[in-house]
Amino acid sequence: MDLANITFGQILTMLIIMIFGFGCAKVKMIDEKMNKKLSNFLLMLVNPLVIFMSYQRDFERDLLNGLFIAIGLATLLFSISLAIAHLRFPDRKGLSRAVERYSAVYSNSGFIGIPLVLGIFGPLGVFYLTAQLTVSNLLMWTHGVAVMQGKADMTLLKKALLSPPLIATIIGFICFLVGIRLPIAMARPIEMIGSMNTPLAMIVAGVSISKANFGKIVRNKNIYHLCLIRLVVIPLMVIGVFSFLNVPVTIAGTLIIAVSCPVAANAILFAYRYERDHLYASELFVASTLLSMLTIPLLVLLI
Numbered sequence: 001m002d003l004a005n006i007t008f009g010q011i012l013t014m015l016i017i018m019i020f021g022f023g024c025a026k027v028k029m030i031d032e033k034m035n036k037k038l039s040n041f042l043l044m045l046v047n048p049l050v051i052f053m054s055y056q057r058d059f060e061r062d063l064l065n066g067l068f069i070a071i072g073l074a075t076l077l078f079s080i081s082l083a084i085a086h087l088r089f090p091d092r093k094g095l096s097r098a099v100e101r102y103s104a105v106y107s108n109s110g111f112i113g114i115p116l117v118l119g120i121f122g123p124l125g126v127f128y129l130t131a132q133l134t135v136s137n138l139l140m141w142t143h144g145v146a147v148m149q150g151k152a153d154m155t156l157l158k159k160a161l162l163s164p165p166l167i168a169t170i171i172g173f174i175c176f177l178v179g180i181r182l183p184i185a186m187a188r189p190i191e192m193i194g195s196m197n198t199p200l201a202m203i204v205a206g207v208s209i210s211k212a213n214f215g216k217i218v219r220n221k222n223i224y225h226l227c228l229i230r231l232v233v234i235p236l237m238v239i240g241v242f243s244f245l246n247v248p249v250t251i252a253g254t255l256i257i258a259v260s261c262p263v264a265a266n267a268i269l270f271a272y273r274y275e276r277d278h279l280y281a282s283e284l285f286v287a288s289t290l291l292s293m294l295t296i297p298l299l300v301l302l303i
Helices: 002-026 032-054 061-088 095-105 109-121 123-149 154-161 164-178 184-194 197-210 214-219 221-242 249-260 266-273 278-300
Strands: none
Touching: 002 109, 002 197, 002 249, 002 278, 032 109, 032 123, 032 164, 032 184, 032 197, 061 095, 061 123, 061 164, 061 221, 061 249, 095 123, 095 221, 095 266, 095 278, 109 123, 109 197, 109 249, 109 278, 123 164, 123 249, 123 266, 197 278, 214 278, 221 249, 221 278, 249 278, 266 278
């Protein structure tokens, strides 16, 4: 119950900050162009620094073993998500089906997962979350692109390997293995930048939500179906699998929170890029983000 209370408190904090972002957009303090720049700043600098600093700890064999366990489990979890998405959203012509399949598989584990896990489990949680982010990043730029553009393009694997979050993971992991620790003079400013992660992420999310047509979202039954799959069915199946495995609470909790996060923000970016229904992707992002504020604390009760 304590874990659920901590989760609810963190969700409430994030929601309040999101409301500030919503208000900033409504009074035109932050427009869409500025919000995209803030989003890029978050994804390309702040998130990678948070990931890197999670590896700034003394090497321990148990931590290394835990990280490998998390990678294996993350791979298993994505296999479950891929199977469910394939069954519930089979191939058919239309711009919206690709968006649905992508949204069912990929959660916003970097954008919302990092601040949530950081607030609940601290840097150790982010340390294990990098396993899920690594698997997600590789799949997103291979399978995810194939879904959105309608054909496979393995050349994009190179782009996935060069993404800032994955580079931060690799460098951080090497530092962890060989025992390289930053001096305080360098670590402190990086930690200060990383501390912007939660407020900045929620402000960006709040601005994005301010652009939504809530009347249209409420009337669209397909959105409820997708949110049910993304926020309830997949997490419950993962929790069911974990109930048969002897997984440490921090690893299990981190991965369950990651898979319980709302639709990935990249769904909107990919829909724009590959000429899919980007408005529908935005509606799924908004609806799932708001509903996740209720579903995540309830799911944590089952951990």
